[in-house]
Amino acid sequence: MTVRNKTGKPIPAWVWGVATVIAIGVVVLLASKDWRRDPPQSFRYEVAQYERVDPSRVLFEEREPITPDVPGLTALATSPEGRIYAAGTNAVVVYGLDGREIARHAINGSPTCLAVTADGEILLGMTDHVEVLHADGKPKARWPSLGERAHLTSIAANGEDIYAADAGNRVVVRFDREGNVVQHIGKADASKGIPGFVVPSPYFDVTFDNTGTFWAVNPGRHGLESYRSSGALISAWYRPSIEAEGFSGCCNPSHVAFRSDGSLVTTEKGLARVKLYSVDQKLVGFVAQPATFHDSPMGAFSCKLETPLVDLAVDSKDRVLVLDANKNAIRIFEEKASE
Template sequence: MKPAGYSASQWLIGVILTIAIICSILAIVLPVFLKEKKTGSGLQSDIERLRRTDPLLIRYDELKPSIKTDLKWARNIAVSSDDRVIVTGGRAMRVYDSAGQKLALEIETEQEISAIAVADDGSLYLGVGDHIKMFDSSGRLLNRWESVGPKAVLTSIGISNDDVFVADAGNRTIHRYNISGEKRASFGDFIIPSFYFDLAISADGLLYAANTGEHRIETYDLDGNLISWWGVFSNEDPKGFCGCCNPVNFALLPNEEGFITCEKGIARVKIYDKEGNFEGFVAGAEQFKQYDSIYGIPEDRYNPVGLDVAVDSKGRVMVLDPATAEVRIFQRKTDDL
């Protein structure tokens, strides 16, 4: 039936034009759709490949038992100069000796603890909300610093003599303070897509920061001048960092021998030498299946917080598993030393 007021020829021309327009749209959209479908398949294949770890690249053995905390979930880990293991989760901080026995020292804060560092004298620096709290080695509050600002998300703290450096993911910068909490400077314009922004300071006075959006670790002097960087993005080569923003956390090996890095999304822990050359895995993705929803873990057990890591004086790698609130301990294989 043709619309009223139109001749048969006009109606026919309209139909033909409509069909031509539909065909043109399909000619443009269909190849794009098929390409996206193919790309999705390729991405899935990349993920499956990254999830499989070559056993020959595993450089560490996991030691048992792990350190079981009494926290519901965990976020941060630090190791003191005498190898005490300090863990935070929510508003709580717990301390364990090197054998995993819980010690009496506990701290509870009014807000979630988002960062932690321990000085050589045992004093503790906690990122709590928009500010830093400083405690002595017995857990007595010494100082509450001024607010960093309303946008602040404090994610990491590093100590070097009289300087304290604080990574702020909310403002995508690093703040420098003295030990009294007086701000000296801020530096950096980092690309931080999510609230993971780690830093560490070496014994020789270099500051390392994870610029996660660039998939690399950068080296600075203590005045904030960029010296060098290493790291690449790759969803194929295990030498690179995958996903949107990795590595989420890292630690320095003793004597500046290299780096231990953690990634989220596909959770894995890797080792690089001091120049940033990939050496292998501490632990592969198979050992952290609870971090990948593709394994069918119920949503209420899936915790998006990335792994955190610290290294003790013996070179043992302490990996904090937030989903299980335990510290998993890894030691270099004897035939790999």
Template sequence: MKPEINNNRELSRRKFLRTCGSVVAGGSILAVSGMLMHRALVQPENHSVGSNGSQSDSSVQSGEGGFKSPYKLASSFKITDSIEGFEFSGDRLIVATSKKVSVYNLSGDLLHQFAAGDTIRDIVAEKEMIYVLYPTRIEVFSMTGERLREWEACSEESDYCSLAVVPGFIFVTDASNKNICKYTTEGGFVKFIQSPEGFIVPSYCFGITYANGSIFCSNPGRHRVENYTLEGEFIASFGKSGAAPGNFCGCCNPVYLSFNAGEIITSEKGIPRISCYSPEGVFRTILLDSKSLGGGNVAFDFKVNKDKIYVAANNKISTFQYNLQAATETACSSCSVDCPLRKGINI
């Protein structure tokens, strides 16, 4: 059954949170049915905030099950508008908001910005170009905001969700048609990719990322992560439903995927948490749990850049860094992976 689509595609994230967000009750997640839900971000207001607007340094830990994160909140900064997506290009942070793309340095100073279309679903930076995904089209900009090219979705019924850019190609997840569309970076349609199990997409939680020469994407209704070659051939999948660490809970998870030092990093809604897995799906550990992130029940968009994890919520981007002292009590301390996130600080 095709999810119900909002014809005018103008449903804001705030309106979504007021009308049809997931509900956490009694440890289980009650899925909202009858409407295609847009992925949304929650603002972590329980961190302390300094007089300059930055959150103060404090060890991140949670009492749930004795969990303690190896990561420490290092800094944060706010921008004017709600964040629709963000990406890194070297030492530049590229942030998409409603009808605008802004470029910041890592301290949060605005370098420049340019106008972009409404309802941005995802954004990727690659080789001094910014790829912006909308529900039914893709636009490519230079870093200074010059529109280089654009093209419409290959299907009239498309409702795009996330994209990944690889050498020579773009992969886009389609929440309406429940497939992955492969294009050349010039906009030429190549093929549709179907899951051998069938993609189940109850909401806009259809994440995708490029890692180790292949594609990883979520199959959210099945609570799995699937791996494909760049030719679109299925390799393997991992994940199962459940609230325990290492499982994916609720109606549709994971929401966001990223890649770091050979590992797959996921972000979930329902019970918000950011977790680490091997490419084969071996669960490593939770990196940031619900309390660390600020609670709520929707997923946090995140990016890994060098030795830090950047997390977006509402109009704020927070930076978390590995804490050597705190990490001695966590699974990260015994991990054998040469991970740049473990470079760490000891303050």
């Protein structure tokens, strides 16, 4: 049957051709584009405003990093004479202050934490127990397991005392140099005013300040507590807030270290901030802002949710050392010269 227009004439073939081309074009256009709307703003998780840091508040500048030839770096420590120790899969590497490798020790496994005693012995937290290496890297001792639930996340040495943070049992264990458990510190005890550690995830750090006082992070309460070696609580301060002055999330600060003047350096998970606090616990400024560690952690298409800040230390020159998991490197930050 021939299709005719109103005047009774047949519709020319070219009209059919144009109509067919237009129809095909429309179909291709509809099929090639996804016409569904993108997720609205109310579905987006926004923390960009907390990531932005005024450059004038960044008080440190980055130096050449150390990039150890060890896969899966997990722990970092410094010794009083200025050596830098980094541990990863099956190895501990020792660097001088100039960043040159001094020694390399083979170990079995991947330490969860690391410390060095004043006489150079290396203490490795191996999830549920501590292993000790002589200063020359030869194995010295393997201390007994702290149990199935134990998960050591930090270890600190001061004289004859070794303190290990056990995130699994939410307690700090004080050892003597032979590996005997002397004291459990931080168990909740209302009669002694001890609130108890809240450790939702394996971020639980311990350290000593410049006066030799022992400090433990209480990550679930977003602050620090200081204790005597007897286990008595000396003081505590908490700053739960996502603002620059505070600590947010389930477990922050993730790592802490004191400088020689008593100021405190902290790292956080979530917002990868490295901050500096004064002796009276006031925010002085930033060592590094989140953008230093990853370009856009909160971007819509980023699946990198784990914190890149694996460990923190301060060396004998008061430089801040950050173990960066993304780059598998020791990032070094030095305070800017005052103008």
